[in-house]
Amino acid sequence: MPKKNYSDLQVSFGAHLQKIRLSKGLSLRALATRCDLDDSKISKIENGKLNVQLSTIVELAKGLDINPKDLLDFG
Amino acid sequence: MPKKNYSDLQVSFGAHLQKIRLSKGLSLRALATRCDLDDSKISKIENGKLNVQLSTIVELAKGLDINPKDLLDFG
DNA sequence: AATATTGCGGACTTAAACGACCGCATTTTG
DNA sequence: CAAAATGCGGTCGTTTAAGTCCGCAATATT
Known part of the structure; x- marks a missing residue:
């Protein structure tokens, strides 16, 4: 199954978002x-698809x- | 001429971006x-059109x- | 066990961002 | 003055996020 090529950026953002949400x-x-x-939609974002x-x-x-800039506070 | 209704968010972001660029x-x-x-495109962004x-x-x-989060550092 | 919650992903339409140009009027500079 | 740089706006085709709704498998709740 050709997993689509989601950019590292989207994946990182999504992971960060999820961490905050769960916290x-x-x-x-x-x-x-x-x-x-x-x-x-949030699910898709968290999984780096958007x-x-x-x-x-x-x-x-x-x-x-939170402050929007905190959502960009990831690697 | 019906100036298009650009969102405050886009306008604020654009103004902030321009300030940084000029600085x-x-x-x-x-x-x-x-x-x-x-x-x-950058021009359009600075003018709140995107x-x-x-x-x-x-x-x-x-x-x-700069750090991406600094681009979200506006009102 | 039955029910509710949760995460996730598919389907679809519409609006808009993107990307790559071009051109022009107004500075700026050589 | 001539030439370059600058800001800006427009076009056009392509891509894709947004928005909405549905359904299901797995987990949690009662």
């Missing part, structure tokens, strides 16, 4: 209700109650 | 050669020789 004890659906995002836009980064930060 | 004494074309971006993707943010940061 807040939020499920995908719980986070989704806190911002204007669908839980399936090259998110600025507006999405800010939405995620809103739902996580 | 480094770089022209649009100079910055463009330092990263994999077209100067016209909802940039994560990869673009990182490219800009690379060209500016």
